[in-house]
Amino acid sequence: MLAALLSCATAPKELPAVQKPARIAVVLGAGASKGFAHIGVLKILELNKIPIHMVVGTSVGSFVGSLYAYGYSPYELQTIAFALQKDDVADYILPDNGFIKGDKLENFVNKKVKYTPIDKFKVPFYAVTTNVQTGEEMAFGRGNTGKAVRASCSIPGIFQPPIISNNMYVDGGVVSPLAIDVARRYGADIVIAVDISSSLPSSAPSGTIETIMQAIDIMYSKIAAVQIKNADVVIRPKVGYIGSSDFSKRHEAIMEGEKAANE
Known part of the structure; x- marks a missing residue:
């Protein structure tokens, strides 16, 4: 900004360039059930009339982000969240490279967006995944929405x-x-x-799934701590006390998102 001002000062005969409005992106982070907090953040951003020109989501961030970018309001997302049951998105199978197949999650998302491909959304959206064969990040910004979200959420x-x-x-x-x-x-x-991985539970996890999830949350937290340095605004809902597979604290998570966005 300073360089631009100095440039104008040294070249008074030049007409000032017409500045385009800044493009604002919301990046919704990974964190399983803690991700209900994203809805609370979106509610406050909308309440304050913050324009959102792009949504990027990882894991649960892609789940919430896809529905928002499609066109659901934050209040409609809250209604969806309160009605959501684990059985709506989890199809358990005998362990075979995982014990949730993922078809239910894919179908749930596709039904909610009326089978609209990502590139037809109201707001540009990118679902972030990891290519296991290359180890590279992959962002899906077009094609089958449910499949992209399923990939992004495949813990x-x-x-x-x-x-x-x-x-x-x-x-x-x-x-x-x-x-x-x-x-x-x-x-x-x-x-x-929106970083939902910054606070971790102090208690030891109980059970296989919770142990895996807490270990993954630690990984999220360490990587996000490096990535977040490149953000302009950081919102950190205090959701560390919410278990990664705990759907019972949806309301608390949304409230924490609202509080963090208001700070």
């Missing part, structure tokens, strides 16, 4: 990794739980990052 060891165009994908949080770089790559000038 290793929990969900069967889906195959898309002969490539196997897992949770984007493995390499990019807070994909600020994706927002920048696709033209965001200002990035609002």
Whole structure:
């Protein structure tokens, strides 16, 4: 900004360039059931009339983000969240590279967006995944919405990794739980990052799933701490006390999102 002002001062005969409005992206981070907090954040951003020109989501961030980018209001998302049951999105199978198949999650999302492909959404949206074969981040910004969200949410060891165009994908949080770089790559000038991995529970996990999830949350937290340095605005809902597979605290998570966005 200073350089631009100095440039204008030294060249008074030149007409000032017409500045385009800044493109604002919201990046919704990974964090399983803690991700209900994203809805609370979106409620406050909308209440304050903050324009959102792009949404990037990883894991649960892609689930919430896809529905928002499609056109659901934050209040409609809250209604969907309160009605959501685990059985709506989890189809348990005998362990085979995961013990949740993922078809239910894919179908749930596709039904909610009326089978609209990502590239036809009202707001540009990117679902962040990890290509298991290359170890690279992959952001889906077009095509089958449910399949992209399924890939982004496929927590290793929990969900069967889906195959898309002969490539196997897992949770984007493995390499990019807070994909600020994706927002920048696709033209965001200002990035609002919602980090739900920064606070971790102090108690020991109980059971296999919770142990896996807490270990993954630790990984998310460490990677996100590096990624978040490139954000312009950081919102950190205090949801560390909510278990990764705990659907019973949806209301509390949404409230924490609202509180954090208001701070």
